[in-house]
Amino acid sequence: VRSTAECGRVENVVIDATTDLDYLISGEVVFEIPLAEQRDLRERHVRAAFERHADISGRYGDFVRRQLGTTDLGSISLGEIPVIPTSSFKQHSVLSVAPEEISKWCVSSGTRGRQSTVGRDRRSLERLLGSIRAGISLIHSWLEDDVEVIHLGPERKEAGDIWFMYVMSLIELSFPTEHFVRRDHFHASEAIERIAKILKEGKQDIVVVGPPFRVQDLADAIERHQTRLDGGSRLSVVTAGGWKRLSGISVPRPEFDERISRVFGLREPTQIRDAFNQVELNTVFIECSAHRKHVPPWVYATTRDADRLRPQAVGTPGLLSYLDASAISYPAFIVTDDVGRVDEGECPCGRSGVTMTVERRLTRVSARGCALTLDKRTQQAGA
Numbered sequence: 001v002r003s004t005a006e007c008g009r010v011e012n013v014v015i016d017a018t019t020d021l022d023y024l025i026s027g028e029v030v031f032e033i034p035l036a037e038q039r040d041l042r043e044r045h046v047r048a049a050f051e052r053h054a055d056i057s058g059r060y061g062d063f064v065r066r067q068l069g070t071t072d073l074g075s076i077s078l079g080e081i082p083v084i085p086t087s088s089f090k091q092h093s094v095l096s097v098a099p100e101e102i103s104k105w106c107v108s109s110g111t112r113g114r115q116s117t118v119g120r121d122r123r124s125l126e127r128l129l130g131s132i133r134a135g136i137s138l139i140h141s142w143l144e145d146d147v148e149v150i151h152l153g154p155e156r157k158e159a160g161d162i163w164f165m166y167v168m169s170l171i172e173l174s175f176p177t178e179h180f181v182r183r184d185h186f187h188a189s190e191a192i193e194r195i196a197k198i199l200k201e202g203k204q205d206i207v208v209v210g211p212p213f214r215v216q217d218l219a220d221a222i223e224r225h226q227t228r229l230d231g232g233s234r235l236s237v238v239t240a241g242g243w244k245r246l247s248g249i250s251v252p253r254p255e256f257d258e259r260i261s262r263v264f265g266l267r268e269p270t271q272i273r274d275a276f277n278q279v280e281l282n283t284v285f286i287e288c289s290a291h292r293k294h295v296p297p298w299v300y301a302t303t304r305d306a307d308r309l310r311p312q313a314v315g316t317p318g319l320l321s322y323l324d325a326s327a328i329s330y331p332a333f334i335v336t337d338d339v340g341r342v343d344e345g346e347c348p349c350g351r352s353g354v355t356m357t358v359e360r361r362l363t364r365v366s367a368r369g370c371a372l373t374l375d376k377r378t379q380q381a382g383a
């Protein structure tokens with residue numbers, strides 16, 4: 001219950017009775033749960049969330065009834081639950097709580113076209129934070145004071161509403177964090193000095209967090225200063241915020257890992273981990289040592305075919321789709337325009353579970369499924 005309590009303290013809110021799902025999310029062993037039990041948890045929590053959202057959210061409820069043609073929601077399988085194309089969040093606000101309960105309107109980080117806006121209440125935000133803590137347990141089981149975060153981004157109040165900046169800044173609620181972007185300026189030399197000092201003191205581990213391009217900027221600065229860093233097994237790097245999408249650079253991952261390992265003096269490239277999230281998803285997926293992003297059991301991840309959006313067999317490439325039970329303020333039952341795959345079973349890291357990989361972004365929005373909209377009139381006009 002630590003993350004909930006901690007988040008509550010920082011945000012100055014008193015949290016009401018912890019439900020089963022809150023308990024699961026704030027537990028720190030979520031990825032150690034046996035696969036059969038993970039499937040049961042998924043079935044239970046995703047179904048409960050679906051029935052609640054279909055009941056409470058007028059817009060999603062109407063969409064569900066149009067799609068399914070039935071009101072007997074108990075009889076349909078998880079794979080039949082209607083999913084909302086993420087593009088719909090650019091046009092509509094889809095809510096399952098009263099607007100006054102929203103504590104943060106979250107705006108996507110995209111630079112082109114209209115942006116998605118998603119409303120979150122406090123508990124949805126606390127659960128999102130819980131998912132980050134759970135994901136970090138895939139790296140190491142640090143206690144709060146074991147580690148210092150070197151954050152290559154702004155702190156939360158400077159991060160504003162831009163989603164990827166905001167999500168990255170949430171790590172400051174879990175660990176002592178120093179930020180090295182202030183007023184849009186990246187202070188690379190200060191970050192290097194700080195890392196060198198912590199390594200020299202020999203007490204804490206270090207996690208460097210930032211988008212890949214910033215990690216590269218830091219590596220450039222280390223080489224320019226001819227600083228020798230010996231991160232050994234004490235330094236980890238967590239990248240977040242996409243590769244090409246935000247940075248405009250595209251370095252192949254193995255090349256990135258090789259260079260960053262060398263410049264930071266890491267013992268192994270497995271100490272570099274990528275994190276995935278998007279504004280419509282209320283859970284952050286973080287890589288294990290095998291560089292696979294583990295999906296926790298409150299999310300049902302599948303790929304779907306672009307035509308009819310039907311869930312595909314495990315391991316089949318398609319449009320990534322998530323039914324995320326952790327969002328309370330909106331139905332996080334989405335199909336994205338990312339092409340990727342979802343695997344289930346034993347991971348080379350030794351854990352059993354579900355993992356996902358993003359392969360590329362769908363570039364042509366011509367698939368019929370992508371024209372699917374929450375708006376009845378548009379749908380009829382397009383039919």
Ligand SMILES: [Zn+2]
Binds near residue numbers: 288289348349350
């Ligand atoms: Zn793994």
